[in-house]
Amino acid sequence: MTNTSHFDLNNVAAYEQWKQEKLTDYPSKLEDLVIEIKDPFSLTKGEKSEIISRCRQANMVIYHTAKTWDENQPLLLSIMQQLGVTQLDHNLGAGEQGTSSLTPGGSAYANFEKYIPYQAKAIGWHTDGYYNAPDRQIQTLTLYCQNESEEGGENDLLDHEIVYLLLRDKNPDYIRAFMQPDVMTIPARMENGEVARPDRTGPVFSIISGHLHMRYTARTKSISWQQDEQTQVALKALEDILKNPLSYKFQGKLMSGWGLISHNVLHTRQAFKDNQQTRKLHRARFYDRMN
Numbered sequence: 001m002t003n004t005s006h007f008d009l010n011n012v013a014a015y016e017q018w019k020q021e022k023l024t025d026y027p028s029k030l031e032d033l034v035i036e037i038k039d040p041f042s043l044t045k046g047e048k049s050e051i052i053s054r055c056r057q058a059n060m061v062i063y064h065t066a067k068t069w070d071e072n073q074p075l076l077l078s079i080m081q082q083l084g085v086t087q088l089d090h091n092l093g094a095g096e097q098g099t100s101s102l103t104p105g106g107s108a109y110a111n112f113e114k115y116i117p118y119q120a121k122a123i124g125w126h127t128d129g130y131y132n133a134p135d136r137q138i139q140t141l142t143l144y145c146q147n148e149s150e151e152g153g154e155n156d157l158l159d160h161e162i163v164y165l166l167l168r169d170k171n172p173d174y175i176r177a178f179m180q181p182d183v184m185t186i187p188a189r190m191e192n193g194e195v196a197r198p199d200r201t202g203p204v205f206s207i208i209s210g211h212l213h214m215r216y217t218a219r220t221k222s223i224s225w226q227q228d229e230q231t232q233v234a235l236k237a238l239e240d241i242l243k244n245p246l247s248y249k250f251q252g253k254l255m256s257g258w259g260l261i262s263h264n265v266l267h268t269r270q271a272f273k274d275n276q277q278t279r280k281l282h283r284a285r286f287y288d289r290m291n
């Protein structure tokens with residue numbers, strides 16, 4: 001059983017100890033997160049432990065493979081299976097293998113073509129699957145870049161445990177507000193007058209299988225937040241963290257052969273422009289995670 005006493009707002013000693021461990025040798029630049037994987041279909045013991053230990057500390061690792069792999073090979077599924085992560089989220093936009101092709105027009109489900117991930121526009125801060133059912137929250141988000149964009153397409157990355165810690169240090173009431181089970185609602189998605197996906201109400205921060213999980217989107221349309229003062233003040237504090245420069249934020253552009261393995265950390269995507277080649281990223285999301 002994972003010890004979660006540091007997430008108990010009444011247990012200041014456990015929290016302070018967790019925080020100190022978390023921040024000791026915390027990555028200070030993007031390069032600190034990068035490792036090389038020689039053969040994604042046969043990870044070495046050393047590569048596995050690098051991935052696991054970096055994700056334990058910063059909830060993310062950026063990898064690059066020695067060569068670019070053919071897109072029909074299930075690279076993401078293979079890497080994660082070797083790490084014991086197997087509960088793939090087969091969402092509607094994903095293809096048969098369960099991986100999504102993030103490229104303009106890449107949705108496997110025509111109704112999602114207009115959705116921003118399948119366009120070249122910028123996407124603000126979010127975690128993946130914030131509209132998922134409570135028992136289908138995304139614990140692991142992985143990406144692999146087939147082709148980078150010629151211009152733009154950078155991602156900002158921010159460990160959600162760092163956000164938790166910054167908010168809790170400012171005021172534990174912010175955490176209380178974000179742990180309310182009905183703090184954020186994503187309204188139902190309608191298709192042809194029918195409910196294709198019901199309302200999704202849930203917390204921002206929760207503990208799933210002993211680990212902190214964050215459910216968030218900076219979008220301002222099609223979202224409703226609790227209107228009480230505690231929530232509104234907490235929301236403002238979170239927006240300030242996301243808006244302002246912070247040494248814990250990393251920015252990088254995934255190039256061909258590069259990818260991300262993360263415990264669904266907060267991220268953005270800048271708008272991009274393609275000329276000769278089309279930007280294409282593969283994405284696989286999972287309900288489980290490395291321990």
Ligand SMILES: [Fe+2]
Binds near residue numbers: 126127267
């Ligand atoms: Fe995303």
